[in-house]
Amino acid sequence: MRDEIIRFEHFGFQYNAQSEPTLHDINFSVRRGEKVLVCGPSGCGKSTLAHCINGLIPFSYRGERTGSLTIAGKTADALGLFGISRHVGTVLQDSDDQFIGLTVAEDIAFALENDCVADPALHERTARAAALVGIDEGHMRHAPDELSGGQKQRVALAGVMVESVDLLLFDEPLANLDPATGKAAIEMIDDLQKSTGAAVVIIEHRLEDALHRDVDRVVLMGEGRILMDVSPDELLCGDALVKSGIREPLYVTALRYAGVKLTPDMAPRNIAALRLNEADREKVRAWYREQPEEAPGEEAPVLLEAEHIRFAYAGGHEALRDVSLRLRRGELVAIVGTNGAGKSTFSKVVCGFEVQREGALRLEGEDLNALSIKQRAESIGYVMQNPNQMISQVMIFDEVALGLRTRGVPEDEVKARVEAALKTCGLWPFRSWPVSALSFGQKKRVTIASILVLRPRILILDEPTAGQDFRHYTEIMEFLRDLSAQGYTVVMITHDMHLMLEYAGRALVFSGGELIADDACAAVLTDPALIERASLKETSLYALAVMCGIEDGRGFVRRFIAHEREAVRP
Amino acid sequence: MRNLFNYIDRPSPIHRLTGATKLVCLLLWSFAAMLTYDTRLLALLPLLSMGLFMLSRIRLRDVRFMLGFTAVFMVLNNLLVFLFSPQHGVTLFGTRHELFSLGGRYVVTAEQLFYHLNLVLKYLASIPIVLLFVCTTNPSEFAASLNRVGVKYSVAYSVALALRYIPDIQREYHDISQAQQARGIEMTRRQSLFKRLRSAAAILIPLILSSMDRIETISNAMSLRGFGKNKKRTWYMGRRFTGWDFAAMALCLALLLAALALNRINGGRFWNPFAA
Numbered sequence: 001m002r003d004e005i006i007r008f009e010h011f012g013f014q015y016n017a018q019s020e021p022t023l024h025d026i027n028f029s030v031r032r033g034e035k036v037l038v039c040g041p042s043g044c045g046k047s048t049l050a051h052c053i054n055g056l057i058p059f060s061y062r063g064e065r066t067g068s069l070t071i072a073g074k075t076a077d078a079l080g081l082f083g084i085s086r087h088v089g090t091v092l093q094d095s096d097d098q099f100i101g102l103t104v105a106e107d108i109a110f111a112l113e114n115d116c117v118a119d120p121a122l123h124e125r126t127a128r129a130a131a132l133v134g135i136d137e138g139h140m141r142h143a144p145d146e147l148s149g150g151q152k153q154r155v156a157l158a159g160v161m162v163e164s165v166d167l168l169l170f171d172e173p174l175a176n177l178d179p180a181t182g183k184a185a186i187e188m189i190d191d192l193q194k195s196t197g198a199a200v201v202i203i204e205h206r207l208e209d210a211l212h213r214d215v216d217r218v219v220l221m222g223e224g225r226i227l228m229d230v231s232p233d234e235l236l237c238g239d240a241l242v243k244s245g246i247r248e249p250l251y252v253t254a255l256r257y258a259g260v261k262l263t264p265d266m267a268p269r270n271i272a273a274l275r276l277n278e279a280d281r282e283k284v285r286a287w288y289r290e291q292p293e294e295a296p297g298e299e300a301p302v303l304l305e306a307e308h309i310r311f312a313y314a315g316g317h318e319a320l321r322d323v324s325l326r327l328r329r330g331e332l333v334a335i336v337g338t339n340g341a342g343k344s345t346f347s348k349v350v351c352g353f354e355v356q357r358e359g360a361l362r363l364e365g366e367d368l369n370a371l372s373i374k375q376r377a378e379s380i381g382y383v384m385q386n387p388n389q390m391i392s393q394v395m396i397f398d399e400v401a402l403g404l405r406t407r408g409v410p411e412d413e414v415k416a417r418v419e420a421a422l423k424t425c426g427l428w429p430f431r432s433w434p435v436s437a438l439s440f441g442q443k444k445r446v447t448i449a450s451i452l453v454l455r456p457r458i459l460i461l462d463e464p465t466a467g468q469d470f471r472h473y474t475e476i477m478e479f480l481r482d483l484s485a486q487g488y489t490v491v492m493i494t495h496d497m498h499l500m501l502e503y504a505g506r507a508l509v510f511s512g513g514e515l516i517a518d519d520a521c522a523a524v525l526t527d528p529a530l531i532e533r534a535s536l537k538e539t540s541l542y543a544l545a546v547m548c549g550i551e552d553g554r555g556f557v558r559r560f561i562a563h564e565r566e567a568v569r570p
Numbered sequence: 571m572r573n574l575f576n577y578i579d580r581p582s583p584i585h586r587l588t589g590a591t592k593l594v595c596l597l598l599w600s601f602a603a604m605l606t607y608d609t610r611l612l613a614l615l616p617l618l619s620m621g622l623f624m625l626s627r628i629r630l631r632d633v634r635f636m637l638g639f640t641a642v643f644m645v646l647n648n649l650l651v652f653l654f655s656p657q658h659g660v661t662l663f664g665t666r667h668e669l670f671s672l673g674g675r676y677v678v679t680a681e682q683l684f685y686h687l688n689l690v691l692k693y694l695a696s697i698p699i700v701l702l703f704v705c706t707t708n709p710s711e712f713a714a715s716l717n718r719v720g721v722k723y724s725v726a727y728s729v730a731l732a733l734r735y736i737p738d739i740q741r742e743y744h745d746i747s748q749a750q751q752a753r754g755i756e757m758t759r760r761q762s763l764f765k766r767l768r769s770a771a772a773i774l775i776p777l778i779l780s781s782m783d784r785i786e787t788i789s790n791a792m793s794l795r796g797f798g799k800n801k802k803r804t805w806y807m808g809r810r811f812t813g814w815d816f817a818a819m820a821l822c823l824a825l826l827l828a829a830l831a832l833n834r835i836n837g838g839r840f841w842n843p844f845a846a
Contacts, residue, residue: 101806374754
């Protein structure tokens with residue numbers, strides 16, 4: 001068809017370095033003006049599919065192709081990588097690394113420069129693209145480190161919109177964004193698609209967030225094949241999502257628990273569109289009444305106490321203002337807030353990487369200020385977001401043993417403690433493997449094991465589940481919950497509202513260097529003023545409760561979480 | 571951008587010159603200062619650069635760190651020359667006017683002092699102009715300038731990329747080293763060389779591995795937006811030459827020609843006032 005920008009027919013692909021094809025028998029097309037969401041678990045082939053659409057396959061990643069793929073009616077070989085980039089504009093996942101220019105204006109102009117567009121058209125078109133995504137004149141000379149994550153993503157988008165492409169491809173646009181910014185990003189993509197008429201393909205596994213605005217179709221992938229290519233309403237009525245390890249929207253799960261049978265005409269694609277009749281609403285209310293009210297647990301003893309902490313980076317603004325809080329033994333706590341709100345800075349101060357200007361930190365009453373970074377690490381462990389930033393040894397055993405060996409622990413004790421840590425982290429079967437043979441999620445466990453081996457009482461993790469699909473997410477989070485049940489205090493810095501709601505007992509909300517809330521997660525995510533101030537996102541469960549006429553929306557959220565924890569999880 | 575350039579944005583005629591002009595001028599000027607030991611020209615260059623500094627509105631305190639650094643070097647250089655070769659001026663100029671003695675072979679001669687004067691002037695002729703270039707050239711414009719003076723754009727752009735990503739890599743190094751310190755990796759001098767090397771590896775290996783991932787993303791991002799498509803490219807920050815640009819380049823070319831001419835007239839690189 002003439003309108004088709006992308007058309008796959010019986011398409012397959014196998015990377016040269018791999019023994020099995022990554023894509024099998026792909027039949028899929030995108031027409032002008034269409035908006036398609038591609039989702040699937042890690043390793044399902046969705047990134048490979050994206051590479052085929054933007055031409056990185058076959059031009060950057062080599063391999064064997066079967067079947068046919070046409071872009072604007074031509075084959076990839078006929079167009080070449082640069083020819084494809086005239087039709088397909090790609091916004092990559094990492095908005096930091098794809099920011100190539102020294103300033104915003106230069107980055108937006110990059111494609112035009114390469115196209116030899118001269119002034120005055122060069123400046124005019126750059127300014128027009130910036131205006132299109134809402135970047136104002138004053139930001140044009142800013143360097144990337146002066147921008148927020150959301151602004152960088154706008155720049156990336158302007159950088160591809162600067163040439164009028166037929167299709168915009170987004171590779172996990174919600175990764176690394178706080179919830180409110182992610183929501184704004186989905187809205188911006190939707191508005192741009194409507195105003196320009198370009199086709200949009202979004203690759204994303206955070207289904208509920210991606211469906212915040214309507215899409216025409218959802219393509220569900222699994223093991224290199226397209227499992228379904230249907231409207232979102234149809235997709236959410238079946239059980240294909242749960243089977244393939246994608247998290248369904250929370251309100252859909254809640255409706256299922258309540259015994260409501262979803263049909264496409266109820267428009268379950270997002271909570272704003274959802275229509276429930278009185279019988280269905282009564283089912284939800286009945287379910288709510290049946291759930292037992294959760295009894296408040298006993299308070300464990302206080303482990304860490306922070307009092308009136310103030311901190312400022314050299315020559316910078318005040319990054320922490322009068323932060324006071326307590327962590328109890330065996331707690332699972334989430335730290336949330338926008339980038340730059342003080343979450344990471346607070347963790348760095350607790351670990352001793354930075355020293356507060358004012359205020360006290362006490363661990364079981366003992367002043368932490370007297371201890372060095374290395375000494376503090378024996379009580380407080382810190383796990384970085386990207387495991388590749390921590391791993392320096394070839395073998396898993398050596399990596400986990402590193403912290404003990406640098407402390408001069410005798411080798412027989414090292415062996416015993418490493419083995420114990422490997423067992424705790426489910427890495428015992430891999431004990432004699434090299435690190436490079438592990439998946440991303442397994443490497444994450446190696447880094448956690450390498451910290452646990454020092455027997456800290458508090459574990460701080462920066463975005464423990466970033467880039468993980470639902471199955472790996474659940475694995476990691478269940479593991480962290482086990483740790484907290486064993487008495488470890490687990491602190492997670494996160495942008496993931498689901499994670500916080502489901503696993504954390506309490507949320508510490510940071511904004512502008514201040515701790516603005518310290519409360520149960522269900523309370524935080526149902527408080528509109530707080531949500532607004534800290535760039536969070538209201539949980540759809542609350543909207544469902546309101547829709548069904550349940551007065552205590554917060555109570556509904558709490559009972560849902562309790563039900564998930566008790567009844568559903570093994 | 572604190573790494574290489576110390577760009578200070580102030581409205582001035584020097585700032586208004588294109589980066590390419592400033593680069594060409596810097597090269598011509600440096601060649602002139604390098605080639606000649608003619609004291610008259612060497613005295614003119616610092617005066618001229620002082621004038622340019624005033625024109626550029628760059629204040630002394632903006633560059634005081636680099637100036638201080640240079641001064642230390644200059645003094646050290648002069649001391650070493652005198653220490654190892656106290657009669658260098660005599661050999662150069664062929665005469666010997668003794669002034670006073672410091673004992674042993676350290677007899678101070680007028681020729682030696684004159685040689686040191688030339689050495690000092692040489693520093694004053696070449697360093698301030700480099701500082702001026704660094705302070706008045708927008709790093710964003712630098713790659714465009716390199717390309718304008720004939721450097722291939724892929725090479726020129728790699729300079730811009732280095733300026734762009736060096737701060738990111740520094741930040742990452744900092745984060746990694748903090749996390750590794752927590753595991754007991756120490757970077758202090760108290761340890762043996764072998765231990766220190768092992769500590770460095772614990773920070774550098776993760777840094778290199780994560781930089782490799784970054785390079786892959788950057789190179790994909792660049793080719794997806796058409797980098798390398800054509801033999802040429804335009805530059806958003808590039809600017810057109812004006813009359814002032816040509817005038818500035820002509821002035822610097824004149825300085826170089828003067829240096830060459832003086833070398834010929836003096837029959838060598840030195841101007842010899844003692845020969846009279």
